[in-house]
Amino acid sequence: MPPFVESSAMASRSILEVSWFDLAWAGGLMLIAVGISHWQKLGLAQRLVIGALRTVVQLMLVGYVLVSLFALDRWYLVGVALLGMLLVATKAAVNRQFRASRTLLMITGVAMLLASGFTLLYISTLVVRVTPWYNPQYLIPLFGMIVGSAMNAAAIAAERLASEMAARAAEIEAYLALGTTAQQASQHPVRQALRAALMPTVNGLMVVGIVTLPGMMTGQILAGASPLIAIRYQIVVAFMQAAAVAITTTIVTLWYRRTFFTAALQLKVPTNAAAA
Amino acid sequence: MALGAQPHNEAGIIQPLPSGLTAAFTLKGVRQVKDGITILDGVELDIPHGAITALVGPSGAGKTSLLRLLNRLDDPVSGDIVYRSRAITHYPVRELRRNVAFVFQTPVMFPGTVRDNLQAALTLGGRALRPCADTVAPAAGQDAERRVAAAMALAELDGTLCDRDGDRLSGGQKQRVNIARALMTSPDVLLMDEPTSALHPETADRLMETTRRLSQEQHLTVVMVTHRLSEARRTSDMTVVLEHGRVVAMGRTADVFENTTNPRIRAFLDTER
Numbered sequence: 021m022p023p024f025v026e027s028s029a030m031a032s033r034s035i036l037e038v039s040w041f042d043l044a045w046a047g048g049l050m051l052i053a054v055g056i057s058h059w060q061k062l063g064l065a066q067r068l069v070i071g072a073l074r075t076v077v078q079l080m081l082v083g084y085v086l087v088s089l090f091a092l093d094r095w096y097l098v099g100v101a102l103l104g105m106l107l108v109a110t111k112a113a114v115n116r117q118f119r120a121s122r123t124l125l126m127i128t129g130v131a132m133l134l135a136s137g138f139t140l141l142y143i144s145t146l147v148v149r150v151t152p153w154y155n156p157q158y159l160i161p162l163f164g165m166i167v168g169s170a171m172n173a174a175a176i177a178a179e180r181l182a183s184e185m186a187a188r189a190a191e192i193e194a195y196l197a198l199g200t201t202a203q204q205a206s207q208h209p210v211r212q213a214l215r216a217a218l219m220p221t222v223n224g225l226m227v228v229g230i231v232t233l234p235g236m237m238t239g240q241i242l243a244g245a246s247p248l249i250a251i252r253y254q255i256v257v258a259f260m261q262a263a264a265v266a267i268t269t270t271i272v273t274l275w276y277r278r279t280f281f282t283a284a285l286q287l288k289v290p291t292n293a294a295a296a
Numbered sequence: 297m298a299l300g301a302q303p304h305n306e307a308g309i310i311q312p313l314p315s316g317l318t319a320a321f322t323l324k325g326v327r328q329v330k331d332g333i334t335i336l337d338g339v340e341l342d343i344p345h346g347a348i349t350a351l352v353g354p355s356g357a358g359k360t361s362l363l364r365l366l367n368r369l370d371d372p373v374s375g376d377i378v379y380r381s382r383a384i385t386h387y388p389v390r391e392l393r394r395n396v397a398f399v400f401q402t403p404v405m406f407p408g409t410v411r412d413n414l415q416a417a418l419t420l421g422g423r424a425l426r427p428c429a430d431t432v433a434p435a436a437g438q439d440a441e442r443r444v445a446a447a448m449a450l451a452e453l454d455g456t457l458c459d460r461d462g463d464r465l466s467g468g469q470k471q472r473v474n475i476a477r478a479l480m481t482s483p484d485v486l487l488m489d490e491p492t493s494a495l496h497p498e499t500a501d502r503l504m505e506t507t508r509r510l511s512q513e514q515h516l517t518v519v520m521v522t523h524r525l526s527e528a529r530r531t532s533d534m535t536v537v538l539e540h541g542r543v544v545a546m547g548r549t550a551d552v553f554e555n556t557t558n559p560r561i562r563a564f565l566d567t568e569r
């Protein structure tokens with residue numbers, strides 16, 4: 021077990037437990053949002069109520085699932101849980117796309133599997149040194165944070181690449197007409213897609229702790245951990261998310277780009293030029 | 297002779313290639329369909345080498361679609377295209393495109409200066425490509441800067457524009473940069489898709505004079521789509537009239553414009569008179 025995990029026990033304080041009665045009071049805050057929707061005639065009141073109920077139900081279910089996983093302590097059950105998280109995240113990333121396809125689903129899934137798998141392996145063996153290697157208390161929250169970041173990055177990269185390829189179709193064809201490769205012809209859309217997908221991570225690294233206090237760190241502090249322990253975990257999380265995002269974005273962008281060209285280096289995006 | 301077999305009763309004048317001219321491209325039964333709509337319908341056509349051929353016809357006749365097939369920006373759904381006695385698909389596509397250059401209707405400027413735009417044609421290949429035809433090959437040892445200067449001169453671009461940002465040029469200058477960029481790979485064929493459509497008549501005339509001179513001095517095969525019939529009449533050696541994806545008239549430009557008797561084609565050819 022790494023030293024800072026041990027020292028967390030020394031620094032831990034008593035946790036103020038939130039009871040079901042306390043949660044009911046928290047629900048009162050949702051009434052404010054519902055009230056504003058009703059007052060401004062936003063038509064969102066019903067969706068806010070449903071959203072609040074889903075939040076309660078989904079998190080309760082996850083809570084019970086995690087309790088069961090921790091209690092059962094079986095590597096294959098942890099594997100199934102991680103795979104389930106990956107599949108749901110892949111579907112969610114692709115469903116946001118205008119050009120959703122089975123190919124994109126495969127690309128996103130493989131990219132997230134490789135990026136998240138590598139990052140989790142790196143973190144769990146070299147940094148946090150999880151024991152036993154499948155310890156669900158560590159693997160599941162770490163994987164959740166990795167996959168969550170990778171999912172957002174994959175969605176942004178794919179969406180941005182598709183829109184840039186369409187917007188720059190004339191430029192890409194001008195490059196192709198000079199006898200360039202598809203990689204050279206699409207260099208600007210690819211760069212834009214990579215930048216767009218990486219920018220939230222870069223911005224996050226810049227302002228973390230100053231503008232925002234990350235959820236994980238806040239959670240640990242609320243749970244009684246020393247802020248000094250919490251920040252170390254948060255630094256690990258920030259770095260692993262950056263790596264997962266960079267790997268996912270690169271794989272998605274470079275692989276997805278190939279689908280925009282035929283074997284004869286013809287652009288598949290419709291162009292106005294062909295209309296005459 | 298492919299054109300002699302054009303199977304349309306309503307066709308206008310259909311002439312074989314004049315003696316002394318060989319075909320750079322031969323199209324046999326070329327059919328193109330996009331979004332379920334037939335764009336080209338069994339086109340049979342010879343395009344002569346070393347001459348200027350104008351493709352004219354009403355909007356939607358398939359002129360641009362035909363042009364895009366000649367350097368494989370698109371492939372037809374059926375039919376054969378032969379370039380210099382070999383099926384076009386037998387050439388490595390990147391080498392073909394370096395030999396069959398394309399100038400688009402709307403000039404496309406890459407990021408950077410005019411020099412950057414022109415040198416892009418040399419550096420983007422990643423390696424020096426061997427032209428697939430042996431004409432107009434660059435002289436050995438010719439460096440990039442000299443080729444930029446040569447291409448600018450050929451396109452009649454003012455040399456002082458070399459370091460100007462591409463986006464700060466006029467429409468006519470941009471189109472000349474696009475022509476110069478296309479010439480950087482020393483092509484055998486220049487495909488031009490309505491290159492003057494966005495230009496003032498005077499600028500368009502000067503560009504056509506440049507095109508005429510390039511064809512003569514560089515022995516360049518030019519295939520040009522134009523909606524300006526006067527431009528086709530003045531600039532081209534051969535004229536092909538397309539209608540609903542079919543060749544309805546083809547021959548020497550003077551013959552097509554003067555001797556076509558088919559009333560419908562005649563009416564089209566007289567629209568600018």
